[in-house]
Amino acid sequence: MTEKIGILALGHGSRLPYNKDVISGVADLIAEKYENTVVRIGFMNMDDPTMDEGIKAFEGTGVTTIVAVPIFLAHGVHTTEDIPQILGVSRENRSTIIHLNDSDVTLFYSEPLGADQLIADLAYKRALEAME
């Protein structure tokens, strides 16, 4: 059996429901398409589960690698300072070892989405939809 990768989809969190809906929806879409993944979600603030709860939610899944992916468009104070501090990583040293189920698990911290052709394609799609 191929080992699965844990992906922790990190959201900003909001008092409104939209941010959580998008993060949850994206997490489901990753899990459905990429069968080699175990996907969990966590929010920086204002929503549950928290990032720590999201990491704990990998207990029992058997993953030995978790990648925390900030579902943010761009870097900012949250992705460069707040989230790395919570995860115990830095921009220079983007991985750490955490303990889960009495096992060592490697936690990586990825880049945010950034300026990618996929974002450009999606923005163009939204533009066309708006004119329908």
Add this chain to the structure above:
Amino acid sequence: MTEKIGILALGHGSRLPYNKDVISGVADLIAEKYENTVVRIGFMNMDDPTMDEGIKAFEGTGVTTIVAVPIFLAHGVHTTEDIPQILGVSRENRSTIIHLNDSDVTLFYSEPLGADQLIADLAYKRALEAME
């Protein structure tokens, strides 16, 4: 000649350079790939050009339709209240007529990026890159 669509890529704006870099980068990627577009950028706050300046930047391009696309992941107070107010549209009536170069131009307001497979694919790509 096929008429071009004006796309106004709307960013949140930030005191840090990252948000503007991403919005500018996405705008360039749209313009390069989709030859039927004229793309301009505008920021809600903290960065130039403003949204109004972004709209004015379509003067002389000959576009008769502009779609303002919020390059935001999810709806929130900004996309449901602040930006529609600046644009003069509402969520119920998502288009308006503006005057540009003494011509009438239809301005549409699109949905934000949202929970789309393209975001899921990009998040998965960032996860794989982080493990390299």
